[in-house]
Amino acid sequence: MEFTHCWAVVLRHARLWMRDVNLILVTLYWPLLDVLIWGFIGSWMQRNQNTSADYTAICLFAILLWQTTARSSIIVASTFIEEIMANNLVNLFSLPLRISEWISGVILFSSILISFTNLYCMGLIYLFYNIPVFKMLWVTLLFAPPLFLSGIALGFFCLQIIVSLGKRAQELAFILSWFFAPLCGAFYPLDILPEWIQQISYCFPMAYAFEGMRNYMIHSINPANYIIISYALSAVYLAVAVALFIFFFNRTKIKGLARLSD
Amino acid sequence: MSAILRVENLTKIFKPGFWPLFKSHQFTAVNKISFSLIKGEILGFLGTNGAGKTTTIQMLLGTLHPTSGSIFYFDKDFATNRIEILKRVSYASGYDKLPARLTVRENLDVIARMYNVPAAERDNRIDAILKSFGLWNLRNKETGSLSAGQSTRTTLAKAFISNPDIVLLDEPTASLDPESAQEVRNFILQQQRERHVSILFTSHNMAEVAHMCDRVLILKQGTIIADNTPEELARSVSLARVHLIITHRLDALVTYLNQQAIPYQIKTHEVEIEVDEKAIALLLADLASRNIVYSQISIDKPTLEDYFLNIAKSE
Numbered sequence A: 001m002e003f004t005h006c007w008a009v010v011l012r013h014a015r016l017w018m019r020d021v022n023l024i025l026v027t028l029y030w031p032l033l034d035v036l037i038w039g040f041i042g043s044w045m046q047r048n049q050n051t052s053a054d055y056t057a058i059c060l061f062a063i064l065l066w067q068t069t070a071r072s073s074i075i076v077a078s079t080f081i082e083e084i085m086a087n088n089l090v091n092l093f094s095l096p097l098r099i100s101e102w103i104s105g106v107i108l109f110s111s112i113l114i115s116f117t118n119l120y121c122m123g124l125i126y127l128f129y130n131i132p133v134f135k136m137l138w139v140t141l142l143f144a145p146p147l148f149l150s151g152i153a154l155g156f157f158c159l160q161i162i163v164s165l166g167k168r169a170q171e172l173a174f175i176l177s178w179f180f181a182p183l184c185g186a187f188y189p190l191d192i193l194p195e196w197i198q199q200i201s202y203c204f205p206m207a208y209a210f211e212g213m214r215n216y217m218i219h220s221i222n223p224a225n226y227i228i229i230s231y232a233l234s235a236v237y238l239a240v241a242v243a244l245f246i247f248f249f250n251r252t253k254i255k256g257l258a259r260l261s262d
Numbered sequence B: 001m002s003a004i005l006r007v008e009n010l011t012k013i014f015k016p017g018f019w020p021l022f023k024s025h026q027f028t029a030v031n032k033i034s035f036s037l038i039k040g041e042i043l044g045f046l047g048t049n050g051a052g053k054t055t056t057i058q059m060l061l062g063t064l065h066p067t068s069g070s071i072f073y074f075d076k077d078f079a080t081n082r083i084e085i086l087k088r089v090s091y092a093s094g095y096d097k098l099p100a101r102l103t104v105r106e107n108l109d110v111i112a113r114m115y116n117v118p119a120a121e122r123d124n125r126i127d128a129i130l131k132s133f134g135l136w137n138l139r140n141k142e143t144g145s146l147s148a149g150q151s152t153r154t155t156l157a158k159a160f161i162s163n164p165d166i167v168l169l170d171e172p173t174a175s176l177d178p179e180s181a182q183e184v185r186n187f188i189l190q191q192q193r194e195r196h197v198s199i200l201f202t203s204h205n206m207a208e209v210a211h212m213c214d215r216v217l218i219l220k221q222g223t224i225i226a227d228n229t230p231e232e233l234a235r236s237v238s239l240a241r242v243h244l245i246i247t248h249r250l251d252a253l254v255t256y257l258n259q260q261a262i263p264y265q266i267k268t269h270e271v272e273i274e275v276d277e278k279a280i281a282l283l284l285a286d287l288a289s290r291n292i293v294y295s296q297i298s299i300d301k302p303t304l305e306d307y308f309l310n311i312a313k314s315e
Helices: A003-019 A021-047 A055-085 A089-093 A099-129 A133-169 A172-183 A195-201 A205-219 A224-252 A257-261 B053-061 B082-086 B104-114 B119-132 B148-160 B178-195 B206-212 B230-235 B250-260 B277-289 B304-313
Strands: B003-014 B027-038 B042-046 B068-073 B089-093 B166-170 B198-203 B215-220 B223-228 B239-248 B264-267 B270-276 B293-300
Touching (some): A003 A055, A003 A099, A003 B104, A021 A055, A055 A089, A055 A099, A089 A257, A099 A133, A099 A224, A172 A195, B027 B053, B027 B223, B042 B053, B042 B206, B104 B119, B119 B148, B178 B198, B215 B230, B215 B304, B250 B270, B277 B293
Antiparallel strands (some): B003 B068, B239 B270
């Protein structure tokens, strides 16, 4: 694997991102809206609770962390969709570029963009709600990495469907990540959910990260166990998702990469 | 001279889909084709739409898996040395596009990195190729805003930026107006002369292939039916076209041609007669004996297009 090739993939998408006003708006506008809405919902909950827990911060951290999963999933899927829509797939994969280099480049690009988005959200949270930057950084560093890995895994799960069905399946990229929001308890404790849904929820690494964050914030419970399980599960999901994507990517060459743009 | 690309019994069969709703029939796009490309040669791939040209190119790039057969570049098996080989092989198509929102220079920079052009010489290499392909003034324009001719030149620049040994060009002049197509052809020939690359060139434009290629493969329904120089292929067609401007006894000429069952077309006083090259002298003698007078005569020798049309007729 050559880093130059991975970096070329990063540059290709970073240059697009920097030039496209729509993409810049998406990166800046939705986090702003989310921070405002969830921050004020948290403030309202705080006013009606007789507790020492900081519900404003909990709501804001929930949205910050959920964005890490949802956006990384969308970024991964949209990088491939962009190549399909630009009719660039054959050009790209007729270069001496290994699929592993493309995958690494996309993950690197996602991590840069997610870091930027998270820092931007933290700036907004500090500006509007005066929550200490150190506290935000600490919670993000603890819980965001497994959520980022989960998002990347979700992105590659979407991509294996897209490489099989072509661009007609592109909407999946935007649907799939949000499908998991209610299941993994991003914005509420899992015990709110019916028992049978809880059983499903605990299959997903995101559920442990969000439960860990809430328990840490509300009850000051050491989140180590939650984080370890979340890391372990997300690593497994990521490995399976990437392996499946590579399998389906190679399989689609039986009919040809060019047909994905048709 | 040894071949730098060798294709042996290459076959692509598209099998029916799995889903009943999208069920299709089995289709053999390329059927056991074998050919080779030697250093510095421009090899034309000629065929009608659906003949298997693009399918073959896709297999030569590794973006489509062959059903059977082998591809060897530089005596190495493509199936097991794909990345190593692609460092020396490049591709451009009249149908594919580079990312529209990136500028010409940004696109070439990404491609140069993919080909491991060293950082120290990357900018100079890009500048040189931009100038060489007449793209210098367009370097900071988004690729999506270029005209069709400029866009094709950009994809060609992309194909030559790595100083490749082999360039695969899939209908590079498709969808271009005649002037832009001529410009692109000149660029390709100039690059080939300066860089001594081997080029595999697909097209369904007969005149273009005859003009550019050292050798031509004609594909029909996935099978190679001819492999020769354009001149030799044209020579194998004996029919020539004789154009006459008749000034006296046009009706006698028509009667004569009908009697002899010689194909012809009439436009006022101009007659185009299709006749075997060897029978032209006899035809002119017959016209003279019948007192048929013409003021102008021109003879078109058989072309590659005639050869191709002959094949189409024999289908």
